[in-house]
Amino acid sequence: MYTEKALRVLDQMRLPNGAYTASLSQDYNYVWIRDVVYTVLPYINLPSERYARAYHALFDLFKTYEWKIDIHRKKRPIYLFEYIHSRYSTELKEMHVEWGHAQNDAIGAFLWGVGEGYRLGQNVIRDEKDLQILQKLVDYLECLQYWNAEDNGMWEENMELHASSVGACVAGLNAVKILVHVKEELIRKGENTLRRILPRESATKETDLALLSLVYPYRVVDRDTAFTIVTNVSNNLERKYGVIRYKNDQYYNQGSEAEWCFGFPWLGLCYLELGLFEQANEYIEKTNKIVPDNWEVPELYIGGTNKPNGNTPLAWSVSLSYIFLLKMEIQTTQKIS
Helix, strand or coil: CHHHHHHHHHHHCECCCCCECCECCCCCCCEEHHHHHHHCHHHCCCCCCHHHHHHHHHHHHHHHCHHHHHHCCCCCCCCHHHCCCCEECCCCCECCCCCCCCCHHHHHHHHHHHHHHHHCCCCCCCCHHHHHHHHHHHHHHHHHCHHHCCECCCCCCCCECCHHHHHHHHHHHHHHCCCCCCCHHHHHHHHHHHHHHCCCCCCCCCCCHHHHHHCCCCCCCCHHHHHHHHHHHHHHHECCCCECCCCCCCCCECCCCCEECCHHHHHHHHHHHCCCHHHHHHHHHHHHHHCCCCCCCCCEECECCCCECCCCCEHHHHHHHHHHHHHHHHHHHHHHC
8 A cells, every 4th residue: 555655655764763755866865954843744743753853852952952052042143153053964963064953944844843742642752852942943043033034945945035934933923922032023024024025935935845844834925826826836846757846947947947746746735735626636646756666766857868877765755655645645536435
């Protein structure tokens, strides 16, 4: 059964510490905070320790670098290495190479995953120390002034104000305000920025695959804005083997932009969020096309070719494909019964 195959593939990327590598490839054999958040979404409603243990691992990571968080609760980072890092070794240690570490969306994603997991009964909070880390991350976002802070964004590229990063922080702050102190003004400032920027992703990008996160899983935009985001991505970025991240993307570009596999199930999940089942249904076949029999779903198809790149399987691709196909199966069963 495909569900068992998909979860077996995810287990191959699960580390002894409870976190997940982004992929089994040499290039991606690292732990990204954001990737872990998306990878464990299939377990959020399951009686499994996998969801909670992944967050425990991330809490422990933050404890290791708590001294850095303490500094930047009061003093905004200037250099990229000063930001809470986005990528770690499989032992959850910082990588000492230059990287686009200013990724506010990753911190927002973590906060959202903790708050949403807690709401759904997952044992994500172990003790008072975990709550202290949560509070310090909230303070970190406040010190950054995330609502008008340029960052590298979900794709770890040029510094600019990204709507997807601001939206992730809004979602995260909303999710944890039941657990720690979050000033309502902090959330309101982010919401004001979203109203000003959306449906654009940034000054340089009219639309972007990352914007889908504001619809699923974060649900931080109203229905009209969500519909505009989803249709913009579908109409402008959808291709044969997946969805490009944005126009003129140079990553794995061999004549055209790389086509990201998780774009198909992600669009399907967003149409489901909007209650548009007929549109969501169109993405079953598209998703099945990029899911091989062994469920080792690639990161992307190299632009200008019909070949996947070496980051196969990509945990995030497996996760979103699994969630979407399972949800559609449940919808179909309910309609029949």
